[in-house]
Amino acid sequence: MRCGFCLPACPTFRETGIEAESPRGRIALMKAVTDGLMLPDQSFEEQMSHCLGCRACEPACPADVKYGQLIEQTREAIEEHTDSHRWWVKPLRQVVFKQLFPHQKRVRLLGGAMQLYQQSGLRKLARSSGVMKLLPAHLGEMEKVLPDASSKGIVQKIGSHHPAKGMKIATVGMFRGCLMDMLFTETNIKTVELLTEAGFEVIIPDTQACCGALHAHSGETEDARLLARRNIAAFQAAGVDYIVSNAGGCGAILTEYDHLLHEDEQWREGAVWLAKRVVDISDLLIRSGKLAAAQAKEQPIRITYQDSCHLRNVMRSADAPRKLLREVSGAEYVEMFEADRCCGSAGTYNIVQPELAAGLLEHKMEHANATKAHYLLTSNPGCLLQMKLGVAKHGDGQMQVQHIVDFLHERLVHNSPETGQEQP
Amino acid sequence: MLQQTIRQQLLAIVGSDFYKDDPQSLVTHSYDGTPMLQALPDGVIYPANTEQVSAIMKVLNTHRIPVIGRGSGTNLCGGTVPVEGGIVMVMHRMNRILEVDLENLVAVVQPGMITKAFIAHVESLGLFYPPDPSSMAISTIGGNIAECSGGLRGLKYGTTKDYVLGLEAVLASGEIIRTGGKLMKDVAGYDLTKLLVGSEGTLAIITEATLKLVPPPKFKKTMLAMYKDLYGAARTVSKIIENRIIPSTLEFLDNATVRVVDDFAKLGLPLDMEAILLIEQDGEPEMVERDIARIEEICRSEQAHSVSVAESAEEALKLLTARRSAFTALARLRPTTILEDATVPRSKIAEMVLEINRIAQKHQVTICTFGHAGDGNLHPTATTDARDQEEIHRVEAAFEEIFEAAIRLGGTITGEHGVGLVKSPYLEWKVGPAGIEVMKAVKQAFDPHQLLNPGKIFAKQSRKRVVLQHG
Ligand SMILES: Cc1cc2nc3c(=O)[nH]c(=O)nc-3n(C[C@H](O)[C@H](O)[C@H](O)COP(=O)(O)OP(=O)(O)OC[C@H]3O[C@@H](n4cnc5c(N)ncnc54)[C@H](O)[C@@H]3O)c2cc1C
Ligand code: SF4
Ligand code: SF4
Numbered sequence: 001m002r003c004g005f006c007l008p009a010c011p012t013f014r015e016t017g018i019e020a021e022s023p024r025g026r027i028a029l030m031k032a033v034t035d036g037l038m039l040p041d042q043s044f045e046e047q048m049s050h051c052l053g054c055r056a057c058e059p060a061c062p063a064d065v066k067y068g069q070l071i072e073q074t075r076e077a078i079e080e081h082t083d084s085h086r087w088w089v090k091p092l093r094q095v096v097f098k099q100l101f102p103h104q105k106r107v108r109l110l111g112g113a114m115q116l117y118q119q120s121g122l123r124k125l126a127r128s129s130g131v132m133k134l135l136p137a138h139l140g141e142m143e144k145v146l147p148d149a150s151s152k153g154i155v156q157k158i159g160s161h162h163p164a165k166g167m168k169i170a171t172v173g174m175f176r177g178c179l180m181d182m183l184f185t186e187t188n189i190k191t192v193e194l195l196t197e198a199g200f201e202v203i204i205p206d207t208q209a210c211c212g213a214l215h216a217h218s219g220e221t222e223d224a225r226l227l228a229r230r231n232i233a234a235f236q237a238a239g240v241d242y243i244v245s246n247a248g249g250c251g252a253i254l255t256e257y258d259h260l261l262h263e264d265e266q267w268r269e270g271a272v273w274l275a276k277r278v279v280d281i282s283d284l285l286i287r288s289g290k291l292a293a294a295q296a297k298e299q300p301i302r303i304t305y306q307d308s309c310h311l312r313n314v315m316r317s318a319d320a321p322r323k324l325l326r327e328v329s330g331a332e333y334v335e336m337f338e339a340d341r342c343c344g345s346a347g348t349y350n351i352v353q354p355e356l357a358a359g360l361l362e363h364k365m366e367h368a369n370a371t372k373a374h375y376l377l378t379s380n381p382g383c384l385l386q387m388k389l390g391v392a393k394h395g396d397g398q399m400q401v402q403h404i405v406d407f408l409h410e411r412l413v414h415n416s417p418e419t420g421q422e423q424p
Numbered sequence: 425m426l427q428q429t430i431r432q433q434l435l436a437i438v439g440s441d442f443y444k445d446d447p448q449s450l451v452t453h454s455y456d457g458t459p460m461l462q463a464l465p466d467g468v469i470y471p472a473n474t475e476q477v478s479a480i481m482k483v484l485n486t487h488r489i490p491v492i493g494r495g496s497g498t499n500l501c502g503g504t505v506p507v508e509g510g511i512v513m514v515m516h517r518m519n520r521i522l523e524v525d526l527e528n529l530v531a532v533v534q535p536g537m538i539t540k541a542f543i544a545h546v547e548s549l550g551l552f553y554p555p556d557p558s559s560m561a562i563s564t565i566g567g568n569i570a571e572c573s574g575g576l577r578g579l580k581y582g583t584t585k586d587y588v589l590g591l592e593a594v595l596a597s598g599e600i601i602r603t604g605g606k607l608m609k610d611v612a613g614y615d616l617t618k619l620l621v622g623s624e625g626t627l628a629i630i631t632e633a634t635l636k637l638v639p640p641p642k643f644k645k646t647m648l649a650m651y652k653d654l655y656g657a658a659r660t661v662s663k664i665i666e667n668r669i670i671p672s673t674l675e676f677l678d679n680a681t682v683r684v685v686d687d688f689a690k691l692g693l694p695l696d697m698e699a700i701l702l703i704e705q706d707g708e709p710e711m712v713e714r715d716i717a718r719i720e721e722i723c724r725s726e727q728a729h730s731v732s733v734a735e736s737a738e739e740a741l742k743l744l745t746a747r748r749s750a751f752t753a754l755a756r757l758r759p760t761t762i763l764e765d766a767t768v769p770r771s772k773i774a775e776m777v778l779e780i781n782r783i784a785q786k787h788q789v790t791i792c793t794f795g796h797a798g799d800g801n802l803h804p805t806a807t808t809d810a811r812d813q814e815e816i817h818r819v820e821a822a823f824e825e826i827f828e829a830a831i832r833l834g835g836t837i838t839g840e841h842g843v844g845l846v847k848s849p850y851l852e853w854k855v856g857p858a859g860i861e862v863m864k865a866v867k868q869a870f871d872p873h874q875l876l877n878p879g880k881i882f883a884k885q886s887r888k889r890v891v892l893q894h895g
Contacts, residue, residue: 001755002457004498004562017516032451063755104587158772
């Protein structure tokens with residue numbers, strides 16, 4: 001089918017207006033390559049990596065074309081054959097995919113190293129010495145908005161098991177994520193607090209691994225499968241009713257483990273088991289309905305929300321975060337124009353495709369600024385960082401960027417009377 | 425690939441970013457919305473303005489190179505497949521609204537403007553542009569004009585041709601012509617505007633259009649009527665018109681279509697109905713209420729199983745949007761979806777639906793039918809698999825009979841999608857040999873060297889569909 005309904009949904013098509021930069025175009029190219037009409041040359045590879053993987057084309061497609069699967073298979077095939085990556089991409093990938101994310105401990109070590117770097121004089125030195133200028137500009141910019149990393153993850157800090165407050169509704173396993181756990185440990189802790197407050201018992205199995213999203217989206221499918229198996233084992237052992245995620249990107253791949261392992265006889269059932277139980281934190285909070293209405297503690301504020309593409313297009317959750325935010329009293333929720341459109345972060349996209357990502361971000365910030373919101377809220381660490389970068393580059397200095405969990409936590413847990421933890 | 429010297433001339437006109445002949449560009453301009461057709465062009469060009477179009481045409485004319493105008497490539501008749509090679513001219517960069525004249529109620533737009541964006545802009549000014557092909561989210565005004573597209577509102581408001589007042593176009597020679605204008609009345613000579621509307625890129629490249637706008641209806645109501653009996657639904661359509669009620673929308677969906685549409689749009693429609701009618705009326709509130717009540721009576725007298733009126737504007741919009749997705753949603757059933765647009769006088773709807781079902785059964789193929797029943801424009805849609813050659817032949821035989829039946833009932837082979845490549849073998853059935861001769865003479869006058877979209881509309885012989893690739 002080539003109806004073209006997916007074209008208007010695609011950010012890269014919108015940015016360029018070129019058919020090859022559209023889902024329909026990319027599918028035609030994949031087909032041309034498999035049909036032998038075209039060689040899988042470097043320009044083909046480049047085109048495949050231009051795709052953000054935001055999956056906005058999927059809900060737009062009435063014919064139910066599984067674009068996400070097509071692009072992942074294509075990228076896997078490319079990974080197997082290519083030697084044409086720009087020189088720094090390949091080693092970076094090696095480090096990121098093989099060395100780092102599969103091993104939580106190493107991620108934590110890296111966190112520690114970053115912490116050291118950030119807290120010692122090194123960061124200052126690096127910034128003032130101009131070392132940063134040697135890095136590609138966009139990496140330097142990114143460095144500035146990175147939060148302080150931590151060498152201790154959530155389990156090290158607060159332990160694995162957290163009983164529900166009041167009547168227990170269900171037991172949830174928390175997916176802690178790697179980026180989330182390293183850069184946003186506090187957000188993870190607050191996620192647990194929101195959940196227990198809402199009536200859920202929370203277990204955080206320490207044997208869980210990285211979700212494998214970056215691997216799967218970049219064609220390192222075997223690695224993704226390995227990680228998936230480890231996660232299935234970890235959560236099955238924990239015996240949970242739900243698996244909750246607070247990062248759209250991770251949640252989405254978890255819901256697709258069934259597809260990732262559909263050819264794996266031994267793990268197929270477990271994959272379906274896990275995929276069915278995955279739910280985003282906002283959805284679970286809405287479902288429990290137990291949280292007291294939140295209250296903005298400042299003067300009346302204005303808030304807005306940037307969708308996480310994978311949360312919206314793959315997990316198909318767009319309403320829950322908005323509903324939660326609309327319930328915050330004292331805060332006016334304004335919908336941002338094209339909040340559903342990718343911010344350009346998309347995994348490693350802003351590192352590998354800086355120009356397109358920068359264009360997308362610029363447009364995004366025009367719309368963000370137009371809301372005049374005090375808080376711009378997101379549901380995914382990648383988007384969070386990208387939006388911070390956006391505000392730093394194009395903002396008016398008024399806007400704060402926060403993970404929706406942090407925002408709600410401040411206003412829910414600390415304001416709800418039974419915890420008695422009034423904010424000072 | 426073109427000769428270096430010709431490439432250089434084209435590059436000099438548009439700049440290196442806007443002429444492309446790399447494999448990617450060629451592949452992605454080798455198809456359109458039509459299944460099973462593909463042919464590579466020699467190059468793709470993106471002009472920025474009328475002067476560039478004219479300069480490009482002069483180069484191509486000198487070297488006798490074909491040119492295929494292209495909007496978003498959503499047409500379903502093979503209209504933009506470059507079957508004879510040549511240059512695909514993509515109009516996307518010419519996408520501005522040049523003027524909205526609130527005194528004359530007209531808009532002047534460039535052809536690459538996306539239809540939906542245009543409609544949204546016009547509506548933000550409190551005006552209304554009725555033509556609304558289901559593909560409007562991506563199709564262009566230029567493509568709509570070249571195909572004379574219709575939509576869900578065609579019954580009451582007419583189709584694209586009723587809203588084009590004037591055009592600017594570039595001939596094969598590179599000369600620029602202007603037809604019509606902001607005026608409502610104009611009988612100076614032949615009506616070249618109307619001739620270009622629906623010309624499918626074979627007479628000239630359209631570079632600007634003056635479009636009529638109308639005041640929006642004050643009020644509207646949407647209803648659904650469901651039938652256990654197909655014939656009852658079809659009879660209802662004829663009877664509404666007989667009763668001199670012209671709804672703004674009167675759409676028909678058969679059981680198979682209802683099922684897939686519901687699966688896509690999650691509307692909770694009952695799946696055991698043989699047919700559903702989606703009816704909308706707009707206008708002054710009293711008139712709308714009266715018409716809807718009267719239509720409800722007619723539905724019931726034709727044994728409608730249930731009749732319900734949409735509670736809210738959102739619900740109505742959801743229904744209409746679901747209907748607009750019908751065609752693509754059908755693609756969920758089988759790998760290849762072939763949709764046609766046989767059209768009959770609206771009193772013959774019931775007969776035509778029965779004919780389609782009979783023919784499908786005879787050839788053992790699955791054909792779902794939906795369409796703009798109110799204007800007689802049906803979309804019999806075959807769900808099939810292009811890898812099965814034998815089945816595809818049966819599908820082709822079935823469609824041939826369907827076109828025949830349409831003409832026998834006083835109808836036509838295409839109501840809105842155009843002739844293009846796919847229906848060129850059948851055009852003569854509709855217009856007769858003398859009709860074809862006159863059309864060819866017109867073509868000769870505009871495009872003596874047959875450079876504009878060659879291979880379209882006029883069949884070389886009574887050729888069948890070319891199967892190059894499965895869709
Ligand atoms: C899902 C779906 C639903 C559809 N629903 C409808 C519907 O409800 N009603 C309907 O009528 N059609 C419908 N269509 C068919 C199609 O969308 C229309 O024909 C539309 O007008 C094509 O617009 P386009 O911009 O994609 O043009 P294209 O497909 O790019 O071109 C169509 C024709 O116009 C010519 N052309 C394009 N631009 C120019 C120009 N500037 N100058 C000269 N010639 C030009 C091309 O050469 C070609 O012959 C549908 C198609 C799809 C895929
Ligand atoms: S992917 Fe879906 S929406 Fe896009 S062209 Fe194909 S069928 Fe249409
Ligand atoms: S995943 Fe996103 S960027 Fe990629 S083709 Fe789909 S809509 Fe476009």
